[in-house]
Amino acid sequence: MRLIQTALAGTLESSDAQVMVENAGTGIELSIESDVINQYGRQIRETVLETLARLGVENARVRVIDKGALDCTLRARVECAVFRACRIEKDFPWGGVIR
Amino acid sequence: MRRSMLFVSAQRPALLKDAYVYKPDSLLLDLEDAVAENQKDAARFSLYHALKTVDYRGVERVVRINGLDTPHWKEDIRVAVAGGADAVRISKCEKADDVRTVVRHIEQAEEEFGAEREQTLVMAALESPLGILNAYEICTACPERMIGVAIAGGDFRKSMQTRYYPGGLEMLGGRSNMLLAARAAGVQCFDTVFTNLDDMEGFRAEVEQNKQMGFDGKSLISPRQIAVVHEVFAPTQKEILEAEKIVRAWRENSALGIGVFTVDGKMIDIAFIPGAERVIMMAKASGLYRGDL
Numbered sequence: 001m002r003l004i005q006t007a008l009a010g011t012l013e014s015s016d017a018q019v020m021v022e023n024a025g026t027g028i029e030l031s032i033e034s035d036v037i038n039q040y041g042r043q044i045r046e047t048v049l050e051t052l053a054r055l056g057v058e059n060a061r062v063r064v065i066d067k068g069a070l071d072c073t074l075r076a077r078v079e080c081a082v083f084r085a086c087r088i089e090k091d092f093p094w095g096g097v098i099r
Numbered sequence: 100m101r102r103s104m105l106f107v108s109a110q111r112p113a114l115l116k117d118a119y120v121y122k123p124d125s126l127l128l129d130l131e132d133a134v135a136e137n138q139k140d141a142a143r144f145s146l147y148h149a150l151k152t153v154d155y156r157g158v159e160r161v162v163r164i165n166g167l168d169t170p171h172w173k174e175d176i177r178v179a180v181a182g183g184a185d186a187v188r189i190s191k192c193e194k195a196d197d198v199r200t201v202v203r204h205i206e207q208a209e210e211e212f213g214a215e216r217e218q219t220l221v222m223a224a225l226e227s228p229l230g231i232l233n234a235y236e237i238c239t240a241c242p243e244r245m246i247g248v249a250i251a252g253g254d255f256r257k258s259m260q261t262r263y264y265p266g267g268l269e270m271l272g273g274r275s276n277m278l279l280a281a282r283a284a285g286v287q288c289f290d291t292v293f294t295n296l297d298d299m300e301g302f303r304a305e306v307e308q309n310k311q312m313g314f315d316g317k318s319l320i321s322p323r324q325i326a327v328v329h330e331v332f333a334p335t336q337k338e339i340l341e342a343e344k345i346v347r348a349w350r351e352n353s354a355l356g357i358g359v360f361t362v363d364g365k366m367i368d369i370a371f372i373p374g375a376e377r378v379i380m381m382a383k384a385s386g387l388y389r390g391d392l
Contacts, residue, residue: 002296010141072152073145076112076144076148077144094181095181096148099151
């Protein structure tokens with residue numbers, strides 16, 4: 001998927017995460033802020049990168065502010081931000097690349 | 100059994116993952132009023148992953164979709180079916196065709212996502228005088244999927260040009276008509292939310308009235324309200340003992356080919372059995388009966 005615009009999804013509430021994605025030159029540039037970065041930083045990183053790869057996003061600058069989100073919440077926020085950045089608003093591929 | 104149906108905003112991940120711990124009979128996972136217009140997409144992503152990931156421990160998962168007058172409801176149905184929700188609640192339902200339209204889209208989604216046919220049930224929220232007047236046609240529009248109907252007090256009161264009054268006289272016509280239609284159609288019937296969380300006495304009084312009128316349960320907005328509903332809807336020990344005697348006597352007598360008999364001096368026939376069995380079921384759900392029936 002090719003990002004057309006900068007997009008944001010999620011909130012800074014507890015158990016949530018805010019994800020911002022924007023188009024970037026080459027590769028994935030990922031930054032993560034989290035109060036639990038020492039315990040879960042690697043897991044958050046893996047979840048975000050796995051989700052981007054599944055969606056076929058190859059070039060993006062991604063910023064995650066984690067507030068203790070579960071993996072499923074993190075995946076939901078990354079997917080939402082990417083689909084918003086691609087300006088896709090209906091006929092989402094539930095069970096396809098969204099899973 | 101659906102005594103307590105707790106609304107949870109699909110926009111709030113913390114609620115989506117934890118609400119089942121309060122043990123309502125059903126969760127109403129809300130894509131409609133509790134979700135801001137510009138967050139409908141985000142709520143669907145959260146809902147999908149919650150449905151796929153969270154073990155709700157047997158709590159029924161009903162997705163409230165946006166009204167058929169919005170651009171959102173078709174995608175709401177797709178995500179509900181793809182996620183494996185147990186049922187869809189139709190907002191602002193006014194006629195039988197609304198139910199048929201939603202069911203048609205559910206069927207399409209079940210085919211698209213390889214879900215079992217008739218996996219997803221439906222219920223309808225009646226929020227206007229027209230919805231109430233068409234309640235029986237709505238209740239009977241899709242017998243194989245229809246759970247029941249719920250009245251939505253906020254919009255109904257507004258369209259009747261009234262407001263909330265203690266005692267609920269302003270809702271009497273709507274509630275009564277909907278109950279009659281639901282019972283005639285053989286589906287369940289649920290009362291509206293009680294929004295003043297500081298008035299637990301008023302809430303209990305309304306739940307007691309709901310039980311007296313014959314409702315199956317109530318839509319709720321706070322976990323604090325669940326215990327009151329379960330307590331009020333629980334049968335008394337006297338009712339449980341009487342029901343147990345009736346069911347046992349029915350089994351013994353019907354095995355002997357006897358259709359009419361007496362229990363504690365009262366004449367009993369087959370008409371009493373569904374009610375007695377329902378009392379036993381409610382008693383089991385309330386943890387008040389551990390017998391072998």
